[in-house]
Amino acid sequence: MSSIPEELSYTKEHEWIAGLDDGPVVTVGITAYAAESLGDVVFVQLPEAGSTLQPGEAVGEVESTKSVSDIYAPIGGEVVEINEFVVDDPSLVNSDPYGEGWLFRIRVSGDPEDLLTPEEYTTLTTTDS
Amino acid sequence: MSKPTPLREVHESLGATLTDFAGWLMPLRYGSESAEHNAVRQAAGLFDLSHMGEIFVTGPQAGQALDHALVGHLSVLEPGRARYTMICAPDGGVLDDLIVYRLPGGEYMVVANASNYLKVAEELTARSAGFDAEVDDRSEAYALVAVQGPRAAEILATLTDADLAGLKYYAGLPGTVAGVDAFIARTGYTGEDGFELFVAAERAVPLWEALTKAGEPHGLRPAGLSARDTLRLEAGMPLYGNELNAGLTPFDAGLGRVVKFGKPGDFVGRAALAALKDVPPRRRLTGLVARGRRVPRHGYPVVLSVDGTVVGEITSGAPSQSLGKPIAIAYVDTEVSGGLAVDIRGSHEPVDLVDLPFYRRCM
Numbered sequence: 001m002s003s004i005p006e007e008l009s010y011t012k013e014h015e016w017i018a019g020l021d022d023g024p025v026v027t028v029g030i031t032a033y034a035a036e037s038l039g040d041v042v043f044v045q046l047p048e049a050g051s052t053l054q055p056g057e058a059v060g061e062v063e064s065t066k067s068v069s070d071i072y073a074p075i076g077g078e079v080v081e082i083n084e085f086v087v088d089d090p091s092l093v094n095s096d097p098y099g100e101g102w103l104f105r106i107r108v109s110g111d112p113e114d115l116l117t118p119e120e121y122t123t124l125t126t127t128d129s
Numbered sequence: 130m131s132k133p134t135p136l137r138e139v140h141e142s143l144g145a146t147l148t149d150f151a152g153w154l155m156p157l158r159y160g161s162e163s164a165e166h167n168a169v170r171q172a173a174g175l176f177d178l179s180h181m182g183e184i185f186v187t188g189p190q191a192g193q194a195l196d197h198a199l200v201g202h203l204s205v206l207e208p209g210r211a212r213y214t215m216i217c218a219p220d221g222g223v224l225d226d227l228i229v230y231r232l233p234g235g236e237y238m239v240v241a242n243a244s245n246y247l248k249v250a251e252e253l254t255a256r257s258a259g260f261d262a263e264v265d266d267r268s269e270a271y272a273l274v275a276v277q278g279p280r281a282a283e284i285l286a287t288l289t290d291a292d293l294a295g296l297k298y299y300a301g302l303p304g305t306v307a308g309v310d311a312f313i314a315r316t317g318y319t320g321e322d323g324f325e326l327f328v329a330a331e332r333a334v335p336l337w338e339a340l341t342k343a344g345e346p347h348g349l350r351p352a353g354l355s356a357r358d359t360l361r362l363e364a365g366m367p368l369y370g371n372e373l374n375a376g377l378t379p380f381d382a383g384l385g386r387v388v389k390f391g392k393p394g395d396f397v398g399r400a401a402l403a404a405l406k407d408v409p410p411r412r413r414l415t416g417l418v419a420r421g422r423r424v425p426r427h428g429y430p431v432v433l434s435v436d437g438t439v440v441g442e443i444t445s446g447a448p449s450q451s452l453g454k455p456i457a458i459a460y461v462d463t464e465v466s467g468g469l470a471v472d473i474r475g476s477h478e479p480v481d482l483v484d485l486p487f488y489r490r491c492m
Binding site for chain 2: 037039043045066094
């Protein structure tokens with residue numbers, strides 16, 4: 001099992017959020033645990049830049065050899081940037097889920113709900129496997 | 130609770146992702162399924178197929194019993210040879226697709242899918258009632274390990290004195306592999322050259338370990354069910370539950386050639402199949418290649434691009450390593466020749482019709 005970065009926040013849907021304390025724009029990706037569960041990611045569909053997301057809404061898809069999973073907005077706000085590199089090379093989600101495999105950036109409006117600390121996320125992924 | 134195979138601990142030590150498949154706990158992948166797929170295409174892969182059923186049919190009338198129970202003509206099968214065949218219901222529906230091996234002693238080994246072997250054993254027993262033949266389900270006593278890929282013969286040759294060079298495709302012979310008694314068959318489900326090794330369950334681990342060691346310098350990797358599925362899909366091979374089911378006849382699946390009407394005696398399904406033989410099927414099994422990157426999957430509707438009319442259904446789909454695009458097998462209305470899309474969760478993604486298989490190995 002890969003380690004879970006300490007500086008990120010997590011969701012029950014196996015996404016991570018970076019930069020919550022640093023300003024209005026946060027970065028979203030899926031966790032190494034999710035990437036490993038999916039297998040080789042072959043297609044990523046992301047929300048459009050400029051679109052407004054409601055928290056908890058399904059906004060995209062991650063598709064692997066064997067399955068498809070929705071991407072949810074972990075927080076409400078406007079999409080300010082999407083990772084074009086991951087669209088071109090979805091395997092970045094597997095090779096570097098917390099780095100080059102990031103998915104999109106949101107200018108946050110409103111408060112996040114139900115985020116998990118690294119400790120809580122570790123508990124989640126070690127008890128439901 | 131899924132049944133473990135004799136190799137479960139080996140899979141766990143290799144870090145496999147295990148999954149339930151037809152009641153068995155099977156390795157889905159060990160690491161990257163794409164790397165496993167490519168290893169089989171370019172070098173070799175090692176598979177645990179111990180979930181498959183091995184049902185033995187013995188006795189003086191074993192061949193006649195199988196001629197009656199199955200759609201093929203098995204009594205004429207030479208010892209040491211194998212044949213792809215099917216077991217059908219009285220209405221002609223496919224209950225399972227099978228490989229039947231005739232062993233050197235004359236007895237038969239029927240290899241059935243994991244999801245069906247209990248039913249197949251039951252049907253074979255019932256259908257053999259009037260014959261001097263015994264049906265014995267030895268699935269739990271046997272492990273099945275496959276080595277598949279262009280380097281498979283080279284790897285196996287380092288572990289056995291058996292005459293592999295003289296062993297034809299769809300043939301088998303008994304031998305010793307790394308000190309383990311095995312029935313060595315030149316069969317597989319990947320579209321590559323390769324071997325399937327039937328061994329006593331308790332000898333599976335030493336066999337696996339010897340193959341792993343012998344295969345290492347040749348690029349052999351353990352490969353899971355995920356790679357097995359994409360390999361067979363590229364090779365255009367049907368999977369029971371996807372391309373075949375009890376609601377379809379061998380003719381529906383384009384596999385009518387396995388039905389041997391010329392053999393003597395009646396067989397289960399003969400009357401129904403004879404009546405359906407010349408009826409043109411409404412749909413045919415065909416290959417589809419996606420133009421985009423979204424993957425058509427089992428159960429998705431095939432539609433006309435122009436107006437969304439449903440004209441077929443996907444039976445299997447996956448991203449293809451060999452083509453670099455998503456591929457699928459589908460039942461599509463026979464009169465349709467193009468202008469197709471697949472309804473992928475509400476969005477119509479264009480696809481092109483192609484002949485099967487998607488991939489053919491260089492001989």
